[in-house]
Amino acid sequence: MARLGDGQHGAGRRPRRLPGAAPRPGGAGAADDRAADPAGPARRLVEAEGGGLRLAALNPRPVASDRVLQLWALPPGATAPTSLGLIPPEGRISVSPGAITPQPGMLIEITLEPPGGSPYARPSGPIQFIGRLAPATGS
Template sequence: MIPHDPEERRALIGEYLLGLLDEPEAAEVRQLLEEDEKAARMALDWERHFLELSDRLPAQAPSPALWMRIRRSLGLQDEPRPGALANWWNSLPAWRLTAATLAIALLVAVLLPILRSPDSVGERYTVVLQQPGEAAQPGWVIQVGSDGTLLLDPLVADQVPEGRALQFWTLVDPAEGPRSLGLVEAGKPLRLPAEQIGAVQAGQLFELTLEPAGGSPYDRPSGPVLYIGRAVLASAN
């Protein structure tokens, strides 16, 4: 049962995002986030808080078994290049789920020079968007090229309910709030020009939310966060 006390409700949503609830409880919270804007805002605050905490975790080299699990989740079958990769998977068990997002992002950042040859050399960023409160299964990958162009690629085929839409957001400064980057068609890539994206920096937050058809009626997300992640520097001059 969803508690009425605001602090108890906030704590329950935090437990849901960490994947600590059983399926019946998780289903109740998911329904709450779909129907209650205040609850959805609580979830968004928790996600940003967890990501800020994971950013402070010390780097650790992944085990060979973990490396292969990450590669399988990304659909990469070739042998990885040798060498250590910084990630936060086993640093603090309490933040394991949120740390997984950054670990996958770092892996993609290392593999991108192998998989794609850039047209020019400059700062490039990678973001892996992952479902909050779930195991380390990425849903979308963002690549920001050296010219500032952003490419959003789906890794899953989402089913969006009728009358709803996916909306793309970014957050640089919490004081300014999130900025909409437009609507996204489920299962299809999206390319946005540098003029629309603006300057991207390491740690910048990106997310996809489920909104009414036509997008959020506010200048901020109104529906639940479906995918979230932070930008990782892939290469620079």
């Protein structure tokens, strides 16, 4: 199986998934949000495939009307995260190849930000999700 970021992405390859989040690991391919919710933790699936990323909320949770969720990536060795965009209310976002190169160990983070996203070139709100990309295992 090819490693993430090796340029060998193509048809027939399994997507790579983010297997867990700190501090509580989720199930294979899914991760729990850090914030507690009476309905249980929100679960998200992150896949790297074809040079891009896809994020899907498995059980979307509403966000306050004066806040948005913003997706960030920090590749190994980078000194600052890159915003990958705002996550729509339905909890799904696709990041085109070229915006970043998914690779093992890349940090994926979701923060709660003011409308329009962080006013800075870095996260400014509380972290809602954090984890690292790892090759998918199993089927």
